[in-house]
Amino acid sequence: MQAIPIAPLVATSWFGYRNVSIIRGDLLHPVVSGNKLYKLIPVFEQLEKGAGTTVMSVGGRYSNHLHALAFAAHAHGMPSVGLVQGYPEQPLTPTLRDCQRWGMTLHWLSKVDYQQRYEEEFWQQWQSEYPGSKAILEGGWSNESIVGGQQWWSGIASDTDIVITAVGSGTTLAGLALSAPAHVKIIGIPVFNDPDGYQGLKQKLAEVGVSENQYELWSGHTGKKFGSLNQEQEEFAEVFYQQNRIKLDPVYTTKVFHAVQSRLQQDKTLLSKKIAVLHTGGLQGNRK
Incomplete structure (x- = not known):
């Protein structure tokens, strides 16, 4: 018997981007949620x-x-x-x-x-x-947790072309990459700086069987540092909430959704793809 009851995953739309679904991990549980x-x-x-x-x-x-x-x-x-x-x-x-x-x-x-x-x-x-x-x-990070990360697929439409997630430890990225259908591209957005080009992350993923052709990293979106946003990201989070009534956190989701918007504006080919972006929760960290 599961000690922590969780709600089914649901998807909502992103105002202004009809091709993007937000996978609402923030709604899984009223206290703890998302990939954690x-x-x-x-x-x-x-x-x-x-x-x-x-x-x-x-x-x-x-x-x-x-x-x-x-x-x-x-x-x-x-x-x-x-x-x-x-x-x-x-x-x-x-x-x-x-x-x-x-x-x-x-x-x-x-x-x-x-x-x-x-x-x-x-x-x-x-x-x-x-x-x-x-x-x-x-x-x-553990083998069990990597398997747990595969539960995200229950809320992702089968005709999705691209799935995007934040990357901290890399656990969720690994779980998605190891279980993705052949037609789905997995993209991870690191939320921390790494002067070595994320070689440590790539090595860790390789050790659990995730090769570099199973995912793509979108780097350059970390803001000031881990857990800290720049002004543009802070302003984005405010506008995002006003338009979507969805709260974001400063460690993961603000950086991810801001990065996705930036990429959509830069690469118009993405507008023809069906994209799912994971809202990985973590809103408790907004409290001061």
């Missing part, structure tokens, strides 16, 4: 076989991932631990207040410690403090 929820459901289905397992992950003070993890752990009756980049003297964000309310134990990481989160020794240290715990990588 899809990525975590299969993980917890596996963990239920070992009831009482502590789940542990890492993120920032406004992390959608930690927020969804804390909620899912609470719903499944499992302890959770959040390793947060920040300092104890900083006021708790609404995100972290929710995490605590759902029973998540918070530990603070300095910037130096946080940079070690991709190292095996980092997780060995924390798992020694919580023996038997399940470490979930930042953003939820």
Whole structure:
């Protein structure tokens, strides 16, 4: 039995772009939504076989991932631990207040410690403090979560030509690319800068069987930095809401929809394609 009931995916139109459908992951659940929820459901289905397992992950003070993890752990009756980049003297964000309310134990990481989160020794240290715990990588990257990302197809029309998603950890991109029908192009829009041209991301995708001919990256749309918008993107989000009555977040969806609009204006051939853009949720991060 699924501990977190989710609504069916629905698609809505984008004002001014009749060929584009918005796949409303933001409507899956009133508290947590979008790709974070899809990525975590299969993980917890596996963990239920070992009831009482502590789940542990890492993120920032406004992390959608930690927020969804804390909620899912609470719903499944499992302890959770959040390793947060920040300092104890900083006021708790609404995100972290929710995490605590759902029973998540918070530990603070300095910037130096946080940079070690991709190292095996980092997780060995924390798992020694919580023996038997399940470490979930930042953003939820795992084989189970990649499979979970394939649930997006339930809301995407079969005659779609292009599916577009934000790229953070790459989990959703991997899930889509591995399960896409032959006629569908998968496009990922990175929301973080990478001076190495996303070689690390491409290598990570290759390791789970996703070749570079199975997807395309649209780079150059990150704004100021991860989690921060430039003025043009901020203004876009306001106009988008006025026209569509759909809220966007500053980490993922504002950058994605702004990028799609820019590409549609630059490349008129895209106007003849049927495009689906994933709204991956994350609206809780709008709270200050």
